[in-house]
Amino acid sequence: AQSVTQLGSHVSVSEGALVLLRCNYSSSVPPYLFWYVQYPNQGLQLLLKYTSAATLVKGINGFEAEFKKSETSFHLTKPSAHMSDAAEYFCAVTNQGGKLIFGQGTELSVKP
């Protein structure tokens, strides 16, 4: 069975600092991996997706993620945090047919 584990339910960074949100997956088949962001009282917005074309995936708002098969990881990074990045971030893996299996989520706080 496929699963996703996000390390750290809450991450706090200063504005301008590096953002690193961790995601590890378990999958018996080559995975498709996604990062979604959820702003307060809103739905989920896709940040980026990995579909085996390239291991380093660039997304919207300056985010990127690197797929590392040997570490079964798909960590999300952004070089310089902005106040507007404060939100909840979800890593997800797809199962057969496309249903998403989500991690528990990581709430990102950005301090001025």
Place this chain on the structure above:
Amino acid sequence: DSGVTQTPKHLITATGQRVTLRCSPRSGDLSVYWYQQSLDQGLQFLIQYYNGEERAKGNILERFSAQQFPDLHSELNLSSLELGDSALYFCASSPDTGNYYEQYFGPGTRLTVT
């Protein structure tokens, strides 16, 4: 704006009641997914429809059912509601079925059962 619409935005009802949540997918998308987001369970897949037919089932209770209509909109029916059914219910759509396609999420319906 993802292009996926959900109504109503908020719903407050009593235990034992039945409610219907509605979702209109993005124009042209054939696949609709329903997810439940709660504090204790997180985000969980409930059910998927593709072009009017049920395609996959997740952790959906027997008290819950869904359907997708010929115009591709979908409804999620929740009956005999319990306090624990209080959650945010999301609909998502994608052009087709399969792992490759990203899903576009609606704004959600917040259900409060009192």
